[in-house]
Amino acid sequence: MYLNKRGKAPNQAHVGIPEGLYEDEHGRDGFAGPVSHLYRTHPPTGWVQIDGALKPRAFVCTQVSITTTPSAATTPTLMMQSRDVRLYVRSSMETMAHFVRNADGDEVYFVHQGTGAFETDYGTLSYEPGDYVVIPKGTTYRTHVDAGPSLFLIVETPERILMPDRGPLGQHALFDKGVLVAPELGLVESAADQGLEWEVHIKRQGETTRVVYPFYPMDxxxxxxxxWVAKLNVRDFRPVTSPRYHLPPSVHATFQAGGCLISTFAPRPLESDPEALHVPFYHRNTDYDEVLFYHQGDFFSRAGIRPGMLTLHPQGIHHGPQPQAVQASKGKTHTSEVAVMIESKTPFTVRPEMEAAEIVDYALSWSR
Known part of the structure; x- marks a missing residue:
């Protein structure tokens, strides 16, 4: 269809929004397809009640392994899943006694807490908070914990993890492939013992096959x-910004796997144009379920968010800043937040066990 316009609406999206109105983006294909902007007299998140599957939800991931899975030190806790992606959280206090291999898909570990190392077929790779560690399907590995606890958000995808096409920005935008870190070969000191048996636990279709070797399998x-296994830290992520226009979240895409997108919100300068919107615009997540994991910093688009929390906003329900955040953003020049966004083309199903770590009144917090 061709561009059309009716009523009281600015010519430029996200800029010069009339006082007292709220911009609501209605689009397709994330933020890349056809789109219109509706200018409302009330925030579209100003509801007083929500009943049904599309209710926004929030969880405290630092409580998940304590409240749901006593053995989470070695077994990740499945939080939610779709046909495109599965999300786990894992808390570890000590080095894994056995190795694991995922035959169901690629994995991306995001390190929220702790330091240590991944010992893999390709060598050893240290980790620290803010690291993404990409582990290809079929890789054998285990984690060594230096200073616990280590808390990992784990994204598992049946499709291969790739870097999105940067288009006109070029292949070096957001991060140059040269900043990716590869493992170093060499046995760890604890592997020097001879005559021991070593286990590899292989996951396929959710079931585990146990393989025992009479030798050290990292040979x-x-x-x-x-x-190969690769590492990227958020400090090496260089966000794309515009001084006169608030860019959509899709410009922060870091990895892609079929219908799953992983994006990084890193500290960045805000728009300097006084008429430009500073905070994310209201939108209804059409075509993607949206999950945000909050790692560190001041999450300026809304209050009540702490590091280690995770939110889910299903496709079809509105999402955007708290009204007071719009006013508060006008005096700020930079963001200080670090967060990971995981989007799924197909809807997420939340595991019932997550209710123990849920913030019950989160859905009503948008109108406060």
Missing amino acids: VVGWKGDL
Whole structure:
């Protein structure tokens, strides 16, 4: 359809919104398809009651493993899943006694807490808070914990993890592939013991096969190729910004796997144009369920958010800043937040066990 316009609406989206009106973006294909902007007299999140499957939800991930899975030190806790992606949280206090291998899909570990190392087929890779560690499907590995607890958000995708096409921005935008860190070969000191048996637990279709070796399975002495375990820290992520226009969240896309998108919100300068919107605009997540994991900083688009929390906003229900955040943003020049967004083309189903870590009144917080 062709561009049309009716009533009281500015010519430029996200800029010069008339006083007392609220911009609501109605679009398709995330933020890349056809779109219109509706200018309302009330915030579209100003509801007083929500009943049904589309109710926004929030969870405290630091409580999940304590309240739901006593053995979470070695077994991740499944929080929610769709056909495109599964989300887990894992809390570890000590080094894993056995190795694991995921035959169901690629994994992206995001490190929220702790330091240590991933010991893999490709060598050893240290980790610290703010690290993404991408582990290809079929890789054998285990984690060593230096200073616990270590808390990981784990994204599992049946499709291969790729870097999105940057289009006109070029392949070096957001981060250059040169900043990716590869593992270093070499046995860890604890592996020097001979005569021990070692277990590898292989996951396939949610079931585990246990394989026992009479030798240390991390015996690779060399490798070459373009499929390997890689690490990216959020401090090496360079957000794309515009001084006169609030860019959509899609410009922060970090990884992609089929219908799953993983994006990074890192500290960045805000728009300097006094008429430009500073906070995320209201939208209804059409075509994608949206999950946000809050890692650190001041989450300026709304109050009540703490590091280690995770929110779910299903497609079809509105999402945006708290009204008071719009006013508060006008005096700010930078963001200080670090958050990870996971979007799914197909709807998420939340596991019943997550209710123990849920913030019950979160859905009503948008109108406060």
